[in-house]
Amino acid sequence: MLTETLRQAASAIAPPEDPWPAFVRRERLHRRNRRVRRTALAVVVAAAVGVQTNVVPLPGWAPAIALASPWSALASSPPRGSLTADSTWVSAFRDRVTGLQDPDGFWAVAGRDRIKVLYASDAPGRRVALVLVPLRFGFVTSWELIWYDGPTGAAPSEMRYSGNESAANPVVTMTQVDGERGGYALVIGPPDATVTISGDPRYTARGVVERRELARSDGGGVGVVLLPPAALPPGLDARVTRGSAVLYEGGVSGGWGSSASGDPFEPSAGLLTDAVRDVRGPAPSPAVLASFVRLALTDSQLPAVGTTVRVRWSGSVNGQAAVLLTVQPAGGGVVTYAFHGSETSSRTDLRLLLPAAGASVRPVGWRLRAEGGDDRTDRVLVSAPTGTATATVTVGDGSPVAVALDAAGFGTATVPPDQRATVTAYAADGSVLGSTPVPPFENTMSRLPGDTPGTRVVP
DSSP, X not given: OHHHHHHHHHHTSOOOOXXXXXXXXXXXXXXXXXXXXXXXXXXHHHHHHHHHTTSSOOOXXXXXXXXXXXXXXXXXXXOBSGGGGOHHHHHHHHHHOOOEEETTEEEEESOGGGOEEEEEEEETTEXXXXXXXXXXXXXXXXXXXXXXXXXXXXXXXXXXXEEEEETTOSXXXXXXEETTTEEEEEEEOOTTOEEEEEEEEEEOTTSOEEEEEEEEOOSSSEEEEEEOOXXXXXXXXXXXXXXXXXXXXXXXXXXXXXXXXXXXXXXXXXXXXXXXXXXXXXXXXXXXXXXXXXXXXXXXXXXXXXEEEEEEEEXXXXXXXXXXXXXXXXXXXXXXEEEEEOSSSEEEEEEEEEOSTTGGGOOEEEXXXXXXXXXXEEEEEEEOOTTOSEEEEEETTXXXXXXXXXXXXXXXXXXXXXXXXXXXXXXXXXXXXXXXEOOOOOSOOOSOTTSSGGGBSOO
């Protein structure tokens, strides 16, 4: 009875349609919708990437994102230089200005009518121009100072890019010189500033860098000097002042090319042999030695011929070859360097100018940054001269702390990065052989050792 009742009830119910065809239809619709959404997203992403890489023009409605680089401090100054009054030349030159390529991509000019020609004139032997240019990389905009130069009397089409720097700089410098034709140096500051350019540096025996004044502006904020052909970099330094205020004191950036006679910083085999004659510790490999000596000569701008090179200590730092060496011009001060690394990759750990008197018996201590980075550590390496029985390091106003030395007179001390310190070497009878401040970390190596207080021991 129950079976028959259930059979009758079941026969009254219509069987459902096969669900698979409906599922297939819905899935086709979903796939089509997903393709539409993906295609639309791809178009948006491609357009954004195209804009960001300057392949696709930035739409007029899209706001650009300004970087932190400010409008130049020089922008409010009136245009300077004899060519800025030539409106025809200036207009054609604006059309000549191009964007900049960097590892991220190409920064395009963001509006030629916004380019400001800050300086344009015939420097000795060249035509030079400085422009403030708005640049765009996709949605990002920034201002940059860009140098151009060309031959004397150059048409705008003959002007070539020669360098760029941050728009934030209140003083800009440029030099182009080589060993065959000579060149020029140019420094531009505020229009009410006085500019002094000096060159021909020499390391004096008393342990300071001295230069000869080459040019001084009359208060117009522009200094320019003709440079003769030079076998060595001119070692230029600039000082820009407004009244008693110093606006800038530092090097003059730019390029130098050696003459066809060869590289003046390449050490000879004889120089390298003499350099390790009295080294403490195992001598470095010839390739490493040649690389480190060449780095020291190039940085100090001292030619290999006529310069005395001595490797005071050789060993290893962080598992890499390391040396402490000195370079000294005839009758001059002693420039001390510490390097570690290889013949192809190395780090300069120390640059310090010492007075000639007593340099050979001074202990030297130098600070280390974290390997592979710029973080400052509390690790100080110490090299003591021959004849040292004991050595100490004194941190601030504290008491001297003994430094354990190995057979090569090398040891390690701990000094907080922001604390001053002094290393002292003692003979066996307890007398002081020499004492030397531990230099602070250098923030920049754009000037010669001895140009800044942190790279010399003489006040």
